[in-house]
Amino acid sequence: MKRRKIGTLSSDGSPANGFSRMIGRIGQRFLPDSYVRLAWDGFIFMVIWYNSVMTPVRIFIMSGDKTPQILISLDVVFDFIFVADTILRFYRPYVDENTGQIVMDPQLISAKYRGSLTFFINAVACIPITKLPISPFLSVGQQITLGTYFNVLRMIRVLHLPEQFQELKRFRAQKGPVNEPVFRMYIILFFMILFMCECGCVYFGLATLLVVDDICPAPEDFVDEILDEEMWVAEDSIITDVMDIRVCEVDPNIECDDCPLTIFFTRSIYYLMQTIFTIGYGDDVTPSKSSVEMALACAFMIFGVFAYAMTIANMTSVLANLDVVNMQFRHEMDTISRWLSLRSVPAQLRQRLTTYFSYLSRSQHGMLDEVLLGELPPRLSIELAELHVDLLTKVPFFRKERRRENFLTMVATALKRRIFTPGSFILYQGEMQRELVIIKSGRAEIRVSGVSDALGNLLPGDFIGDYQLLFGTANQVGIQAADFTETLVLTFDAFKQLMSHPRNDLFSFSSM
Numbered sequence: 001m002k003r004r005k006i007g008t009l010s011s012d013g014s015p016a017n018g019f020s021r022m023i024g025r026i027g028q029r030f031l032p033d034s035y036v037r038l039a040w041d042g043f044i045f046m047v048i049w050y051n052s053v054m055t056p057v058r059i060f061i062m063s064g065d066k067t068p069q070i071l072i073s074l075d076v077v078f079d080f081i082f083v084a085d086t087i088l089r090f091y092r093p094y095v096d097e098n099t100g101q102i103v104m105d106p107q108l109i110s111a112k113y114r115g116s117l118t119f120f121i122n123a124v125a126c127i128p129i130t131k132l133p134i135s136p137f138l139s140v141g142q143q144i145t146l147g148t149y150f151n152v153l154r155m156i157r158v159l160h161l162p163e164q165f166q167e168l169k170r171f172r173a174q175k176g177p178v179n180e181p182v183f184r185m186y187i188i189l190f191f192m193i194l195f196m197c198e199c200g201c202v203y204f205g206l207a208t209l210l211v212v213d214d215i216c217p218a219p220e221d222f223v224d225e226i227l228d229e230e231m232w233v234a235e236d237s238i239i240t241d242v243m244d245i246r247v248c249e250v251d252p253n254i255e256c257d258d259c260p261l262t263i264f265f266t267r268s269i270y271y272l273m274q275t276i277f278t279i280g281y282g283d284d285v286t287p288s289k290s291s292v293e294m295a296l297a298c299a300f301m302i303f304g305v306f307a308y309a310m311t312i313a314n315m316t317s318v319l320a321n322l323d324v325v326n327m328q329f330r331h332e333m334d335t336i337s338r339w340l341s342l343r344s345v346p347a348q349l350r351q352r353l354t355t356y357f358s359y360l361s362r363s364q365h366g367m368l369d370e371v372l373l374g375e376l377p378p379r380l381s382i383e384l385a386e387l388h389v390d391l392l393t394k395v396p397f398f399r400k401e402r403r404r405e406n407f408l409t410m411v412a413t414a415l416k417r418r419i420f421t422p423g424s425f426i427l428y429q430g431e432m433q434r435e436l437v438i439i440k441s442g443r444a445e446i447r448v449s450g451v452s453d454a455l456g457n458l459l460p461g462d463f464i465g466d467y468q469l470l471f472g473t474a475n476q477v478g479i480q481a482a483d484f485t486e487t488l489v490l491t492f493d494a495f496k497q498l499m500s501h502p503r504n505d506l507f508s509f510s511s512m
Contacts, residue, residue, distance in 0.1 A: 023091050027104045030092045033171050037092070044085055045164050047078050048157045049194075055151045056198045060205025061264045072147075075154075079129040082157065086122040089113050095170075118163065125157045158194075181317040188314060192307060196272055199300065203275075204268035206293055276304035333357060356421050359484045385413040388488055391438050395466050407498075414494040420444075420481035427465065429478035434492035438463045442485030447478040457482070469495060 030037045054071065090113055093104045103109060113119050128150035135143055165187055172178050275297055336357060340350045389412050392398050398408060415438075420426050427433055429449055439462045445454035455477070458464065464479060469492060 023106050026091045027093050032095050038171055041164055041167055048160055051154045052158045052194055053197045055155050056201035058151055059148055060201040083126050083129055086126055121156055121159050124153060127153050181314060185314050185318055188310060196269055200268040200272040203272050204264055275300045382413055388412045388415055395463050397466055410498055415488040415490055418487050418489050420485045422481055422483055424481050426479040426481060427475050430474050432474045434469055434472055436465045436469045436490040438488040440486045440488050442483045444485050445480050445482050447480050
């Protein structure tokens with residue numbers, strides 16, 4: 001459905017000034033469901049994803065002044081981008097939930113945005129941009145502390161993700177129906193991965209930062225202190241080997257000054273997943289004696305229980321929705337098979353009937369045309385029938401230049417759909433059938449008695465029987481379906497009824 005636009009213009013119908021023209025161009029570019037808006041929202045989504053994943057890493061793993069300069073530069077760039085997005089939302093059109101119309105009036109857009117939770121989230125998330133002008137006046141330690149606080153503020157942008165998923169769903173709905181269980185499953189998996197990335201860093205940070213102030217580089221007695229506290233990190237030799245000064249001095253392959261952030265991150269995610277998805281630590285991990293770490297592990301286990309339940313329930317819904325048509329088809333085929341057995345139908349005929357119903361299931365997806373059309377209002381049925389007018393007007397008698405539109409619509413409505421199985425005859429040679437047959441799909445062969453090979457083929461859009469319909473002559477050839485062939489048939493009785501219609505004075509019948 002095409003949405004109506006609500007906006008304001010000056011008295012002469014054009015924008016009042018240069019600023020208004022710029023706002024108008026922004027509104028036109030960022031209309032709901034436009035590809036420019038979709039691309040911009042996708043880019044903002046990636047920025048939010050980056051902040052959501054990297055912020056816990058920088059807080060709990062990249063402690064001290066070990067943050068690469070490239071990440072700091074990216075922070076500045078993304079902060080400016082998010083400020084631009086915050087300003088852009090003052091002028092970005094939206095769809096009114098009550099009327100379904102697109103609102104383009106800048107005043108209405110601005111008023112709605114200022115009163116929304118989105119504006120509050122954006123305002124808080126834009127605070128880190130202030131780090132740029134005040135950094136020259138701070139010491140290195142103060143800059144590191146301030147950077148940690150600002151990273152936490154950037155995390156609030158994750159609250160935009162549900163809104164962006166709704167925008168994506170609305171955009172997908174414009175292209176076709178959205179499979180709700182599948183879409184919901186994608187959302188669940190996305191947030192589970194995001195949760196594990198963030199909580200894995202927290203898991204590592206509590207196991208190390210509760211004992212020492214810095215891990216990059218770790219102090220000389222780091223491993224001994226970790227062992228005394230019996231944190232989960234102490235049981236992971238892969239981490240302790242690269243953080244124990246005594247080990248790296250013996251093993252030349254280990255650099256004592258390196259900070260293996262990748263190892264910290266991947267091992268933390270591994271132990272977090274082991275805690276969540278085994279609903280416990282497993283056999284290889286010794287339970288920690290740290291009350292904080294144990295409490296956090298219990299919270300992760302509770303999350304694991306709900307994650308299992310939610311995933312299994314949604315997967316059940318996904319599988320049920322994917323197979324609902326096939327299940328219905330199999331049930332109907334079982335019923336037909338029992339009926340055929342009860343009536344002692346020969347095996348060859350039974351196979352032909354089974355093949356026919358299989359074709360109906362594939363072509364109509366479990367919904368018969370007769371059932372669907374029977375439930376439609378008359379006006380919608382006529383509009384669907386009008387889709388066949390182009391096929392009908394290929395017949396010389398029904399060409400548009402010879403017949404009025406009303407008459408063609410009535411003829412299209414009178415067309416009956418018939419399906420022929422491979423090998424069955426659509427028309428028999430020598431028979432006086434008086435039917436116009438239009439091939440809609442499939443392929444039919446032209447047959448003549450006494451000749452083994454087909455004389456030709458009828459393909460979608462071809463027709464036969466127009467002369468027989470008008471003059472009642474016998475069929476000169478036979479037509480046999482080579483594949484499953486769907487046809488549109490105009491019978492003589494239907495044609496005679498149309499010709500005797502009380503309003504046939506509206507129809508134009510010029511010379512043929």
